[in-house]
Amino acid sequence: MERALYGPDGFYVRPGGPGPAGHFRTSVHASPLYARAVARLLLWVDGELGRPEELDLVDVGAGRGELLAGVLAALPPETAARVRPYGVERAGRPAGLDGRIRWVSEPPRGTRGLLFANEWLDNVPLDLAEDGRYVEVARDGTQSPGGALDGPDRAWLERWWPDAGGDAGGHAGGLAGGGRAEIGRLRDEAWAAAAGSVERGLAVAVDYAHTRDARPPFGTLTGFRAGRETAPVPDGSCDVTAHVALDACAGPGAVLLTQRDALAALGVSGARPPLALASTDPAAYVRALSLAGEAAELTARGGLGDFGWLVQPVGVAPWPG
Numbered sequence: 001m002e003r004a005l006y007g008p009d010g011f012y013v014r015p016g017g018p019g020p021a022g023h024f025r026t027s028v029h030a031s032p033l034y035a036r037a038v039a040r041l042l043l044w045v046d047g048e049l050g051r052p053e054e055l056d057l058v059d060v061g062a063g064r065g066e067l068l069a070g071v072l073a074a075l076p077p078e079t080a081a082r083v084r085p086y087g088v089e090r091a092g093r094p095a096g097l098d099g100r101i102r103w104v105s106e107p108p109r110g111t112r113g114l115l116f117a118n119e120w121l122d123n124v125p126l127d128l129a130e131d132g133r134y135v136e137v138a139r140d141g142t143q144s145p146g147g148a149l150d151g152p153d154r155a156w157l158e159r160w161w162p163d164a165g166g167d168a169g170g171h172a173g174g175l176a177g178g179g180r181a182e183i184g185r186l187r188d189e190a191w192a193a194a195a196g197s198v199e200r201g202l203a204v205a206v207d208y209a210h211t212r213d214a215r216p217p218f219g220t221l222t223g224f225r226a227g228r229e230t231a232p233v234p235d236g237s238c239d240v241t242a243h244v245a246l247d248a249c250a251g252p253g254a255v256l257l258t259q260r261d262a263l264a265a266l267g268v269s270g271a272r273p274p275l276a277l278a279s280t281d282p283a284a285y286v287r288a289l290s291l292a293g294e295a296a297e298l299t300a301r302g303g304l305g306d307f308g309w310l311v312q313p314v315g316v317a318p319w320p321g
Helices: 002-006 033-046 066-074 151-160 186-194 259-265 278-281 283-296
Strands: 055-060 083-088 102-104 111-118 127-130 131-136 141-149 181-183 198-207 222-225 228-230 239-241 255-258 308-314
Touching: 002 239, 033 055, 033 066, 033 111, 033 198, 033 259, 033 283, 055 066, 066 083, 111 186, 127 151, 151 181, 151 186, 181 198, 186 198, 186 308, 255 259, 259 283, 278 283
Parallel strands: 055 083, 055 111, 083 102, 111 198
Antiparallel strands: 127 131, 127 181, 131 141, 198 308, 222 228, 222 239, 255 308
């Protein structure tokens, strides 16, 4: 997974590629309402920090900088002038990127503001486990049993995915008959490092997610290419992704929300505009109706609205309101 996504010709770092937007649709690409909501969250953090002279905005897994550009455009000019935006990516700096955006390979230390990671953790590489053993995945996608789980990975499963711990003799707890687990230990460590770079403010991770009481019995590993789900073949030709055990990533004081609830708190509503507006200002009604449709997509049950938001406060309140 590491080689397929981030190796010399990896899916995410290949020069001249279309970037994530060319292969799958995220909340950032679905509607500008998403960037506006993140801008509102940044404004709230700004208030919590006492409106400092410099306000950090760190986008981890920044893609081609779309979210950063949208947030900067949505902020009041006087606030945008104080923002220090960082795009954290392993791919090179995109052509034409706003010159204010610093393009870096890891989060800056001492962040005072908002660190936001939209659909980043699902692409942090992980291992698969089945029947107490690793699952080996060849470059052509062929899967076969591997060696016995080591101590740290077994301990992670026992704590966070207990039915999948199993043993190397073939006993798989509650997952006999083909069940498997995705070992999120390295994602926990990656998130701890990212959130640990925040000196004061909020660290937020948004992703496909599940929690300990509802782990998927057969895992979630999949691939995406050109807008379609495909087999997770680790040859660099497609995205390779798996949902995130966000509860395992959460540190002390963290809050877990659905995207539906998080965006509602940040002013994103799918409510239809008043019908009377169609008579008094038809153009405004059409615009409002379009935005309501976009908001409905961002907050839909069974879709983007079910994404998990992990909110980690550092020296501020845990959430607006």
